[in-house]
Amino acid sequence: MSQLNNHMSWWQEVSNSTDQTVAVVIVSALILAIVWYKSTLSSSSNGAPPLPPGPRSLPIVGYLPFLSRDLHKQFTNMAHTYGPIFKLKLGSKLHIVINTPELAKVVLRDQDDTFANHDLTVAASIITYGGQDIIFSKNNAYWRNLRKLFVHEALSNKNLEACSSFRRDEVRKTIKNVFSQIGSRINITEISFLTEANVLTSMVWGNTSSKEGEDGLLEAELQEISVNVNEIFGRANLSDFFTIFKWFDFQGVKRDMKKQLQKFDQIMDRIIEDRIESNSDTLHNGIYDHGGKKDFLQILLDLKNKEDSKPLNMTQIKALILDIMTAGTETTSTLIEWAGAEIMRNQNVMKRVQNELEEVVGLNNMVEESHLPKLKYLDAVIKETHRLHLVVPFMIPRSPSKACVVGGYTIPEGSTVLLNAWAIHRDPNYWDNPLEFDPDRFLTDHLDTKKWDYKGNATMTYFPFGSGRRLCAGLPLAEKMQMLILASLFHSFSWRLPEGEEHDLSERFGFTIKKRNPLIAVPSQRLTDVSLYM
Numbered sequence: 001m002s003q004l005n006n007h008m009s010w011w012q013e014v015s016n017s018t019d020q021t022v023a024v025v026i027v028s029a030l031i032l033a034i035v036w037y038k039s040t041l042s043s044s045s046n047g048a049p050p051l052p053p054g055p056r057s058l059p060i061v062g063y064l065p066f067l068s069r070d071l072h073k074q075f076t077n078m079a080h081t082y083g084p085i086f087k088l089k090l091g092s093k094l095h096i097v098i099n100t101p102e103l104a105k106v107v108l109r110d111q112d113d114t115f116a117n118h119d120l121t122v123a124a125s126i127i128t129y130g131g132q133d134i135i136f137s138k139n140n141a142y143w144r145n146l147r148k149l150f151v152h153e154a155l156s157n158k159n160l161e162a163c164s165s166f167r168r169d170e171v172r173k174t175i176k177n178v179f180s181q182i183g184s185r186i187n188i189t190e191i192s193f194l195t196e197a198n199v200l201t202s203m204v205w206g207n208t209s210s211k212e213g214e215d216g217l218l219e220a221e222l223q224e225i226s227v228n229v230n231e232i233f234g235r236a237n238l239s240d241f242f243t244i245f246k247w248f249d250f251q252g253v254k255r256d257m258k259k260q261l262q263k264f265d266q267i268m269d270r271i272i273e274d275r276i277e278s279n280s281d282t283l284h285n286g287i288y289d290h291g292g293k294k295d296f297l298q299i300l301l302d303l304k305n306k307e308d309s310k311p312l313n314m315t316q317i318k319a320l321i322l323d324i325m326t327a328g329t330e331t332t333s334t335l336i337e338w339a340g341a342e343i344m345r346n347q348n349v350m351k352r353v354q355n356e357l358e359e360v361v362g363l364n365n366m367v368e369e370s371h372l373p374k375l376k377y378l379d380a381v382i383k384e385t386h387r388l389h390l391v392v393p394f395m396i397p398r399s400p401s402k403a404c405v406v407g408g409y410t411i412p413e414g415s416t417v418l419l420n421a422w423a424i425h426r427d428p429n430y431w432d433n434p435l436e437f438d439p440d441r442f443l444t445d446h447l448d449t450k451k452w453d454y455k456g457n458a459t460m461t462y463f464p465f466g467s468g469r470r471l472c473a474g475l476p477l478a479e480k481m482q483m484l485i486l487a488s489l490f491h492s493f494s495w496r497l498p499e500g501e502e503h504d505l506s507e508r509f510g511f512t513i514k515k516r517n518p519l520i521a522v523p524s525q526r527l528t529d530v531s532l533y534m
């Protein structure tokens, strides 16, 4: 009591003087400010937002034993239980799954810089020489330079235009090949894969690689490597889930990937050496020209002679080339198999696609790239295919460079973040009848062509190629190839399912979601002039 009284008398004394009152107010305000500042500081460090909710899991293995084969469907169901953002402990690694456009926007737009690293797995580290490619290199100056080279030099409008004959020739070869097998069963999945792979190899090192007669063989070997690499990428590897097992290889993933790398190295070393040799010959003869077209390998080698450029070493060149082969082939052919399957399943869609082709291209012509911008309905069909049969269901997993907050929850630095775009593309809150294949939904926005841009629309309900700084680097080429191959196949031929077979849309989950069974169909001649097929 006396102590309290003493305080009261001190207060009364000072409050009698105006000067002293001002001083007291200032001192009190300062004390209050310090107390408030300290309290907010300690609440944000101690009381940081919690981790997202998630299912209970077992000690050590976490939720690993409960994962199903169809992860995209399982995660979408789990979002109904745990909400738009949930966590899973897989082994010792924390995984965060994002399931709504609002939160995808936070990751891909608002905090793009923090989330701009892709998660480097053990297998990816081997095949990319420790992340020296575009896909797995960290968000830094090296990656920016690499991406700039690829997007602004190799895939610049000018260079894409200059290389259009590579694409035309490869697609024509495919059409000729199918024509020679009219009436037989054609594996559309396989021919799309081969066409895309051949286009990519010719854009990367033209038709001038290596010794006479070896080209076809090398291409076939590289295609096999790219298939194998994608298959190994799709395997769940214990070393990725348990940091203590990082140096072990229980499932042989490292061993298998190293084998692919070794083969790839041998082939690419030969191709690059041959090119350097042939360049010095042409220089010697005073001709520094490759038929007017610059393939990607030449662009990269020419950097050495360019002022203000940062040349790449051989390892970096190879890492980049492998990226193009693996990221470009399976994705494009998967999209084509799904689009083909949906077109054949929906006779009305098939009729509209072929009527448009007849109108724009004409039955006396083959499809040219100049026709593509006019094929509005086919464009809508492809966009709808990307929505309903999203090729890369979780994008490439991200790894935040620092701890951050998304949707009111803490996302720790280095966790693995999966963007469940598959669920977003089928969410009934954003799409009418989302399970229906309806290309017309992409035709209603003729006044707002930007709305369905492949770069991710404003509300982030649609982003088949990702968005932000890690947007698919091959997008301009992918857009052309998916249109060109589909338009050529459906303009040159009518297709039907083999006798007695039924339409089948069953899926196989992996890094990409492919058809469980390849698309097989029987072609018949559509154009009257046989010489067009030759």
Ligand code: HEM
Binding pocket: 118, 134, 135, 136, 147, 200, 323, 324, 327, 328, 329, 331, 332, 335, 391, 392, 395, 396, 397, 464, 465, 466, 467, 469, 470, 471, 472, 473, 474, 475, 477, 478, 482
């Ligand atoms: C239908 C075809 C394709 C689809 C659906 C597709 C989809 C994607 C997706 C979803 C990503 C990851 C985006 C993210 O993490 O947010 C990506 C990245 C990438 N894609 Fe594609 N892609 C296709 C074709 C291609 C082609 C033809 C190439 C090359 C010729 C290519 C090269 C790349 C590269 C290099 C990256 C990594 C970009 C970076 O990390 O900076 N893609 N793609």
